[in-house]
Amino acid sequence: MPSQQTARRRLLAAVAVAPLAACATPPHDGAAPFNADELARALALRPVVLLGEVHDNPVQHRVRAQALERLLHGGARPALAFEQFDRERQAELDRARAGGGSVEQRAEAMIEAAGRGGWNWLLYRPFLELALRYDLPVVAANLSRAEAMRAGRAGSFEPLFDADRQRRLGLDRLPQEFLRRHQQVIDSGHCYTLPPEAQRRMVYAQVARDVTLLEAIRPHAGRGVVLLTGNGHARNDLGLPVHMTAEERARTLTVGLIEAPAPADQAQVAAMRGRFDVAFVTPRHERPDPCEALRRRKAAGT
Numbered sequence: 001m002p003s004q005q006t007a008r009r010r011l012l013a014a015v016a017v018a019p020l021a022a023c024a025t026p027p028h029d030g031a032a033p034f035n036a037d038e039l040a041r042a043l044a045l046r047p048v049v050l051l052g053e054v055h056d057n058p059v060q061h062r063v064r065a066q067a068l069e070r071l072l073h074g075g076a077r078p079a080l081a082f083e084q085f086d087r088e089r090q091a092e093l094d095r096a097r098a099g100g101g102s103v104e105q106r107a108e109a110m111i112e113a114a115g116r117g118g119w120n121w122l123l124y125r126p127f128l129e130l131a132l133r134y135d136l137p138v139v140a141a142n143l144s145r146a147e148a149m150r151a152g153r154a155g156s157f158e159p160l161f162d163a164d165r166q167r168r169l170g171l172d173r174l175p176q177e178f179l180r181r182h183q184q185v186i187d188s189g190h191c192y193t194l195p196p197e198a199q200r201r202m203v204y205a206q207v208a209r210d211v212t213l214l215e216a217i218r219p220h221a222g223r224g225v226v227l228l229t230g231n232g233h234a235r236n237d238l239g240l241p242v243h244m245t246a247e248e249r250a251r252t253l254t255v256g257l258i259e260a261p262a263p264a265d266q267a268q269v270a271a272m273r274g275r276f277d278v279a280f281v282t283p284r285h286e287r288p289d290p291c292e293a294l295r296r297r298k299a300a301g302t
Helices: 006-024 036-045 058-073 087-098 103-113 123-135 146-153 162-168 175-187 196-220 246-250 263-273 289-300
Strands: 047-052 079-086 138-142 225-228 252-259 278-282
Touching: 006 087, 036 047, 036 058, 036 252, 036 278, 058 123, 058 278, 079 087, 079 123, 079 196, 087 103, 087 138, 103 123, 138 196, 146 196, 175 196, 196 225, 252 263, 263 278
Parallel strands: 047 225, 047 252, 079 138, 079 225, 252 278
Antiparallel strands: none
16 A cells, blocks of 8 residues: 555645646647537547536537437447436446336336436436447446535545545545635635535535545446536546546546636636536526525525
8 A cells, every 4th residue: 555645646646737638638629519529529539538517508418418329339338427326326226227118218217216306317318228228337426415415514524434445545635725726616606605614514525426436437447437427526626537546547538518608707618628638618508597596595594
């Protein structure tokens, strides 16, 4: 087992060089159109793909499913891992998959096995159907909300990972700068409505999800695996790549799908592109301003 000093150096190096890993692939500055052909070409670059998303954007999901189908038609057979399925649901998913009925019926049974709550499953059903048609492993990859809340309430990893596992995962020596950047992202993502202590606690829940997602895809890296996940988990500087070994990182491609900005947000999009190996600018999904609800809750003291 490496010494703590050696492990810390590896983690710091991973944080520093993760954005440079894109140099091993053709650069993508967002100028290419966001379509299935362009995305399929990106998916074929490396065997492990962290395929980002904005969870409720239907255009992103439709193009991702079309691109994945092109990849499969070309002969690739990666495992398909879902942030949307909690890891403890794997046995139920496998039983639902093995049941009788059509592809559509089995996909519906798998969604039921997952508990159905929390996600717009109409957006994810096409991926399940592709996995069933092409006989791909379906991986329940995420930490459940209840488990993540345990880490958040404690403000530490101890409720989820014992001391030995924290050492093996590098969670006992995360750089303070890394934790601070995570807290800044959580603060902005919650429209600057959370008190600092709540932000700090949420960092532990988010990082615990990242390492859980990574542990879920590791057994499938040899055949190839595509993880369907939010953009935040795919980020080179804060997401799964930070916790990968150098060998894992070399085999991994991170793909960010960034919604088209208002003109004033162009600089923000340019910054976001640099956080992924490959980034596409996609149509923006019209939705109510999420900050309004958060501000109302803060004003009400709830």
